[in-house]
Amino acid sequence: MHxxxxxxxxxxxxxxxxxxxxxxxxxxxxxxxxxxxxxxxIGSGKTSLIEELIQNMDGSIGVIAxxxxxxxxxxxxxxxxxxxxxxxxxxxxxxxxxxxxHALNDISLVDVDYLFIENVGNLICPVDFDLGSHMRIxxxxxxxxxxxxxxxxxxxxxxxxxxxxKVDIANAVGADENKMATDAKKINPDVKIIKTSxxxxxxxxxxxxxxxxxxxxxx
Amino acid sequence: xxxxxxxxxxxxxxxxxxxxNEVTEVLEVTIQIGKMALLNPKQVKFMLGVLSxxxxxxxxxxxxxxxxxxxxCLECGFEGKVDVDDLDHYAPMVxxxxxxxxxxxxxxxKDCTVKSIVVEKDD
Ligand SMILES: Nc1nc2c(ncn2[C@@H]2O[C@H](COP(=O)(O)OP(=O)(O)OP(=O)(O)O)[C@@H](O)[C@H]2O)c(=O)[nH]1
Ligand SMILES: [Mg+2]
Ligand SMILES: [Zn+2]
Ligand SMILES: [Zn+2]
Ligand SMILES: [Zn+2]
Numbered sequence: 001m002h003x004x005x006x007x008x009x010x011x012x013x014x015x016x017x018x019x020x021x022x023x024x025x026x027x028x029x030x031x032x033x034x035x036x037x038x039x040x041x042i043g044s045g046k047t048s049l050i051e052e053l054i055q056n057m058d059g060s061i062g063v064i065a066x067x068x069x070x071x072x073x074x075x076x077x078x079x080x081x082x083x084x085x086x087x088x089x090x091x092x093x094x095x096x097x098x099x100x101x102h103a104l105n106d107i108s109l110v111d112v113d114y115l116f117i118e119n120v121g122n123l124i125c126p127v128d129f130d131l132g133s134h135m136r137i138x139x140x141x142x143x144x145x146x147x148x149x150x151x152x153x154x155x156x157x158x159x160x161x162x163x164x165x166k167v168d169i170a171n172a173v174g175a176d177e178n179k180m181a182t183d184a185k186k187i188n189p190d191v192k193i194i195k196t197s198x199x200x201x202x203x204x205x206x207x208x209x210x211x212x213x214x215x216x217x218x219x
Numbered sequence: 220x221x222x223x224x225x226x227x228x229x230x231x232x233x234x235x236x237x238x239x240n241e242v243t244e245v246l247e248v249t250i251q252i253g254k255m256a257l258l259n260p261k262q263v264k265f266m267l268g269v270l271s272x273x274x275x276x277x278x279x280x281x282x283x284x285x286x287x288x289x290x291x292c293l294e295c296g297f298e299g300k301v302d303v304d305d306l307d308h309y310a311p312m313v314x315x316x317x318x319x320x321x322x323x324x325x326x327x328x329k330d331c332t333v334k335s336i337v338v339e340k341d342d
Contacts, residue, residue, distance in 0.1 A: 012331070013332070
């Protein structure tokens with residue numbers, strides 16, 4: 001005979017992710033690693049920024065590269081001789097704590113001081129998915145249009161540092177980087193906003209000191 | 220936006236619970252989705268149908284309950300529900316109904332929860 005019954009499940013997917021993220025964070029802390037989640041629009045300069053930081057920051061760096069199509073970005077990092085894990089995110093629109101948990105098993109955490117996680121290029125989906133990092137850097141560029149910030153308030157609200165990149169081409173694309181900075185300030189008054197041209201190396205030192213300062217504040 | 224990965228998470232939770240309870244078939248699944256979870260209920264249902272094909276949930280009826288958005292305004296302090304019938308899942312924007320400010324924090328309406336399942340078991 002068959003019996004039909006109802007089972008209470010009450011499984012909250014977001015809370016489950018948060019739990020895993022907390023576990024990831026604990027693992028990073030046990031190994032004295034400071035984790036940074038890099039999010040931003042497609043092509044805004046996340047990989048470029050991480051490349052510059054690898055070359056110019058003190059301390060050893062490991063990278064988890066989330067990439068939609070294949071392991072392009074991971075390949076770009078490998079030439080700097082740092083530990084890199086490429087995540088093939090397929091159709092995912094964001095990384096989640098479970099994907100990162102797996103990637104953490106493939107990286108020797110005792111050998112790094114910083115773990116950089118490049119999220120999927122997307123200003124909406126990653127907002128609520130904590131990965132277990134200590135800091136979130138949001139990277140946008142003027143080429144997305146200067147209304148990008150006001151259109152995506154939640155990701156900027158979740159940022160610990162905001163980068164407005166490609167100011168070298170602001171004129172050419174008819175975007176006002178100062179408007180973007182003002183919008184960001186309105187949405188998230190407490191965080192540092194840095195206008196950069198990674199192409200020209202402008203603003204990089206400021207980013208590095210902002211990261212180091214944030215690291216000291218929260219630890 | 221992320222219907223596929225969420226549907227995957229939902230189904231995993233369903234099947235895990237089914238297995239724990241030695242279920243032979245899942246007949247019904249009730250899911251709560253916040254209006255701010257960036258999920259289109261129809262697409263989630265569709266994905267669940269596809270993903271569950273080779274599982275004991277392949278005949279299950281998926282019921283989705285939508286949870287309204289509740290906010291707290293960081294400017295004027297308003298707390299309560301907001302109406303967003305035509306929320307754009309690609310550029311979600313919610314503002315305070317009282318002062319129209321966009322600096323708000325979402326108190327409720329972001330979650331996606333598998334509430335309960337109706338199952339069949341052997342005696
Ligand atoms: N003009 C200009 N181009 C830049 C700047 N920074 C990056 N780029 C270029 O923008 C393009 C995209 O940069 P990436 O660093 O790959 O951007 P991304 O955010 O990692 O891109 P996805 O991972 O594909 O989302 C590359 O061709 C870079 O050379 C800048 O400051 N100015
Ligand atoms: Mg990249
Ligand atoms: Zn796993
Ligand atoms: Zn998504
Ligand atoms: Zn208000």
